[in-house]
Amino acid sequence: MFASLRAVRACAGFAMLFIALLLPAGSAFAQQSAADFYRGKTVTILVGSPPGGGYDLYARLIAPYLAKKLDAQVIIENRAGGSGLLALNVLNSSRPDGLTLMNASAEGAIMSKLTDRPGARWDLQKLNWLARVSTEPKVWFVARNSKIHNFDDALHAPKLMWSATGPADNISDVVAVLSAATGLHSKIVNGYKGAKDMALAVANGEVDAGVLTVSSVLPMLKSGDLVPIAIIGHKRWPDLPNVPTIFELTKIAPDKTWWIDFREQVGEVQRALVAPPGVPQDRVDYLRATLREVLTDPAVIAQGNKANLPVSFLDGVALQKQIENIMQNAAGDHLPQIQQVVLHQYF
Known part of the structure; x- marks a missing residue:
């Protein structure tokens, strides 16, 4: 009888341990699941400007290193138009599977929303900001x-x-x-x-x-x-x-x-990699962790410096908070004046 009771308790303990391993989103199981998802897939990085510009060059700097880390193919797709609006709107409406990213102008996205620019259909706080790539004056x-x-x-x-x-x-x-x-x-x-x-x-x-x-x-x-x-x-x-x-x-x-x-x-948030709204959190976490590895890799930094593309990494969680803070506080009581000056006064 006592032996049977001990067996039941042992089985219950193993079951609870198994469930505990499965539940947390940030667990090793969840990370492995995201890694399995990306393996062998094709990831597209959108750029909202033509080939040869800064956003394009940074995306091409990162792409081979990201591909190696994800064990995936990473391609660049230039979707110039609307001063970056087109590409960001494409990202915003893309399938939320984490296979479409953008090397975006976070500062341009913020200014477009602060000024209520027509065609800016995204919600900055619902986009999944993955990493700041660079910031310069x-x-x-x-x-x-x-x-x-x-x-x-x-x-x-x-x-x-x-x-x-x-x-x-x-x-x-x-x-x-x-x-x-x-x-x-x-x-x-x-x-x-x-x-x-x-x-x-x-x-x-x-x-x-x-x-x-x-x-x-x-x-x-x-x-x-x-x-x-x-x-x-x-x-x-x-x-x-x-x-x-x-x-x-x-x-x-x-x-x-x-x-x-x-x-x-x-301008502090400048060039940043971002995923669309609704991407599963384990994939967002995995992309953020992977991009941290890429953008702090001495080889990437050295290659960037050689090409006049300095990397200044900021992790996705901190970047998301910084963007939210800018949206809520940067303009203060000056917002109507900013909208008039930025959209009308000098055109």
Whole structure:
């Protein structure tokens, strides 16, 4: 009798242990299940700009390392259009299986939602943010033979023409914010396809000035085809140590500095990998863990630095919280003013 009772208790103990192993979403079983799911599959990384731009180059840097970690095929699909709106909307409506990702402009997505940009159908807090890939400041530049040589020249120009892809594209909004803070007489010209086209428009004299993320324009700055004027932020950037910040070039009125502070905060999340809403949590966790391994791999970092693509990783959980915080707090009471300036004033 006692032997039978001991046998029953032993069986019950084994059953409880088995159930305990199965239940937690973050358990080894769940992780193994996600790993099995990706093995041999094809993962697509969407890019909302043409080949050759910064977002495309970062995606292609990451793809082979991610493929090796997942034991899967990883392909890049460029879906340019709507200043990144098209690709992010495609991601948002894609099948929630974790096989479609995007190397997205998190800052552009935030600005589109803050300004109620038509066509921005996604909910930032329902998207699954996986990892920040990089964050850099924006640099203001002009052509080598430009009549604009410094900030004072720009300030006294009757009209300063800037290249952009569209409203709230994470370029035109930076120009608008810079102009509102400093008093530049700016006119933003939309319709360019991506970073390369915007930079060439400045170099060829189609427009007077441009703003891009440092790495997107660094080769043309080093070659001398373009000349930097200022870093749009509070700190100089290591790749351009002799280029002053906008705060070094001019005294911005105390009631105007919030423009730069606001846009700099939005820019902290910059390039980020994201999955659509509804992806099973174990796959989200697995992708986040895998991308941590990829983006902290010394080989990836070294290859990125060699190609002027610096990696500045932030894990997906922290990134998700940071985006939510920006959406809730960054604009404060200034939101109506931001919407007017970013979407209308300089077009």
